[in-house]
Amino acid sequence: MTALFGTPDIAIGMKESVSRLRLFDGPLDLSWRHCATTSDFIADLFALRFQSSRNDYMEVRHSIGYVVNELIENAVKFRAPGEIVIEASMDSECFKLKVSNDVDNENASEFQSLLADITVGDPKDLLIQRIEANAANPDVARSGLGLLTLMSDYGARLAWIFSPADESDRIYLETYASIPIAQTHN
Amino acid sequence: MEIKTDDYRVWIEGSDIFFDGAMRLASSEAGAPVMALANSVLSSNPSIITLNLKDLHFLNSSGINLLAKFTIEVRKHPEVRLVVRGTPDIPWQSKSLPNLKKLHPALVLLMN
Numbered sequence: 587m588t589a590l591f592g593t594p595d596i597a598i599g600m601k602e603s604v605s606r607l608r609l610f611d612g613p614l615d616l617s618w619r620h621c622a623t624t625s626d627f628i629a630d631l632f633a634l635r636f637q638s639s640r641n642d643y644m645e646v647r648h649s650i651g652y653v654v655n656e657l658i659e660n661a662v663k664f665r666a667p668g669e670i671v672i673e674a675s676m677d678s679e680c681f682k683l684k685v686s687n688d689v690d691n692e693n694a695s696e697f698q699s700l701l702a703d704i705t706v707g708d709p710k711d712l713l714i715q716r717i718e719a720n721a722a723n724p725d726v727a728r729s730g731l732g733l734l735t736l737m738s739d740y741g742a743r744l745a746w747i748f749s750p751a752d753e754s755d756r757i758y759l760e761t762y763a764s765i766p767i768a769q770t771h772n
Numbered sequence: 773m774e775i776k777t778d779d780y781r782v783w784i785e786g787s788d789i790f791f792d793g794a795m796r797l798a799s800s801e802a803g804a805p806v807m808a809l810a811n812s813v814l815s816s817n818p819s820i821i822t823l824n825l826k827d828l829h830f831l832n833s834s835g836i837n838l839l840a841k842f843t844i845e846v847r848k849h850p851e852v853r854l855v856v857r858g859t860p861d862i863p864w865q866s867k868s869l870p871n872l873k874k875l876h877p878a879l880v881l882l883m884n
Contacts, residue, residue: 618798648863655796656833663798714874720837721844724800732833739867 591701592745596682596764605631607672616670621662624672625655632676646767649740650681653763656732657685664697664728666690666756676767683763694748694757696728701746704730709737741766773812775805780828782806787818794830803838810842814852821846822855825869829862836868840875847876855880 607624609616629651636642654672661670665687673684689697704712713734720729736742743764751758774783780793789810797803813821823839825831831839846854856872858865860883873879 618796622794622796644861645863651830652864659796659798659832713871717837717840717871717875718844721841724841729837731837735833735836735868739871 588749593743604673604675609670621658661687685761688751688756713738788822790824791828795835796832797834820853824857826859843872843876857882
């Protein structure tokens with residue numbers, strides 16, 4: 587069975603030109619440091635076209651890097667062993683990202699109940715409420731604060747699709763993000 | 773007192789706490805030494821604590837949560853004034869630091 591959370595219309599269509607990066611688990615021995623190097627690389631790649639304006643370049647490079655880093659961090663932290671696929675594309679209005687990986691069944695259902703909480707309401711209010719709740723009860727393993735920061739502070743629209751994986755004890759998770767790219771300076 | 777890794781450095785000068793580099797914490801446990809350092813400043817009962825973030829180029833959401841938790845700690849001590857110094861030149865700071873003021877309206881946020 588497939589389950590969808592978040593904004594359904596932001597999935598990357600196959601018609602667009604998509605850049606794809608595949609992080610293999612075995613040879614890379616995926617670690618925390620891969621999140622930074624991979625997200626910096628993607629941010630550099632996509633911000634290049636904004637080089638004529640230093641302010642735009644800094645802003646776009648940072649926003650792309652931040653969103654990509656948070657979603658790869660989540661994939662590295664919560665995935666079942668296996669590869670992570672990162673797909674990215676950009677048009678004149680927004681940068682789109684898709685991160686795919688397997689998660690185990692238990693992890694998937696915990697994540698789904700978190701998503702049910704953090705995708706309904708104003709992300710700015712939800713972020714502050716969850717920071718307060720998390721400070722009062724720091725033992726919660728998955729706070730959702732990273733995802734709420736993307737929605738609240740970066741204007742990110744997010745969506746998640748859970749579907750059956752090839753292996754029966756796993757779920758295939760696709761995480762979609764879209765952030766507005768505004769050219770503010772000429 | 774100082775915490776130094778390949779990627780970031782945190783240190784204390786009086787009741788000022790300085791951050792430098794790119795801090796990408798894997799979890800709140802990974803931030804525990806920084807939190808302990810900040811709490812040690814708070815427990816010395818200063819009248820003012822300054823977080824100087826002007827050279828902190830990157831902070832992931834676990835790190836932002838650490839700043840938020842410390843802000844909530846300081847909020848419990850109304851006699852302690854909390855000043856946060858950032859810069860509009862670093863995008864995460866202009867986007868996310870105003871949230872600290874929502875948590876603790878008496879906090880002084882200086883972005884210049």
